[in-house]
Amino acid sequence: MKKLAAAFMILASVNMASALGLRLGVEANVVKPSASLALGQLTNGDFSPTGYGVTAFGMADIILLKITGNIGYLNFGEQSYSYSVPGINSPEISATAKVTAVPVLVGLRWELGLPIGPKAHFGAQVGVHNFTFSYEGTAVDQGLIADSATDSRFSFAPIVGMKWGPLDASLFYMMVKDFNYVGLRVGYMFGIGF
Numbered sequence: 001m002k003k004l005a006a007a008f009m010i011l012a013s014v015n016m017a018s019a020l021g022l023r024l025g026v027e028a029n030v031v032k033p034s035a036s037l038a039l040g041q042l043t044n045g046d047f048s049p050t051g052y053g054v055t056a057f058g059m060a061d062i063i064l065l066k067i068t069g070n071i072g073y074l075n076f077g078e079q080s081y082s083y084s085v086p087g088i089n090s091p092e093i094s095a096t097a098k099v100t101a102v103p104v105l106v107g108l109r110w111e112l113g114l115p116i117g118p119k120a121h122f123g124a125q126v127g128v129h130n131f132t133f134s135y136e137g138t139a140v141d142q143g144l145i146a147d148s149a150t151d152s153r154f155s156f157a158p159i160v161g162m163k164w165g166p167l168d169a170s171l172f173y174m175m176v177k178d179f180n181y182v183g184l185r186v187g188y189m190f191g192i193g194f
Contacts, residue, residue, distance in 0.1 A: 021061035025168065027187030029053040031074060034180045051076040055103075055185060068125060070105045081139075095137035095145065102130045103155065103174075111163065118164040129155050129176050153177045166190060 031051040055072030076099040082092055109123025133149045140147050153176050161170035166189045174181050 021059075021066075023059045023189045025057050025059075025166075025187045025189035027055040027057060027070075027072075027168070027170075027185040029055055029072065029074060029183055029185050031076070031174075031181045031183040033076060034182070051181070055187070057187065059109075059189075064110065066109045066111065066121075066123075068105075068107045068109055068123070070103065070125065070127075072103050074101045074103065076100065081137075091138070093137075093139050093142065093144065095135050095139035098134040100132045104128055104130070105155070105157070107157075107159070109159065118162055120160075120162055121170075122158075122160045124156065124158050125172075126154075126156050128152050129174075153179075157183075161185075163189075 029052060031053070033051065051074055053072050053074035055070050057068060057070045059066050059068050079097045079099060080094070081097070082094040105125040105127035107123055107125030109121050111119045111121045113119030129152070131151045131153065133151070135145055135147050135149075139145050155174055155176045157172040157174040159170050159172040161168065163169075168185075168187050168189055170185045172183050172185070174183055
């Protein structure tokens, strides 16, 4: 009886997922920041021109729209900063920051196209980026900043892209407080209801 109940639950879950058009997937991300992020109080910032990461995503149908959800890990590389204290023979204060983020996003998207073949899509996502900053350099040695910090920031992104069967590619512009970046996600969907 327990095996029958378990089989019924699995079948019901599969039918529900199929009815919702539930899809799961993984994506590779390449991002390009538009500004330095860490240590805004120091000048002459130099940050890595590109970052990278991975994202897990889910998508479900709701009438003509799709509900999306993403959670990922992004590495923005190292950002170097220096600051010369005004005065004669003053030392230069420097710091190197390693910046990573865990974005958690939800959104809506609309797909355009025939039932068979490629489909264009556009939409938007909102959520938070949970940043981690790890610092090294004379600014840390002199106690001007801590060696690490965390921060959560609201984020919003318009998204356009293309889907062909299980393959999905999206271009987005992520707006985060005091920090924006352009990104490209390329991924593979698996699950039920392509």
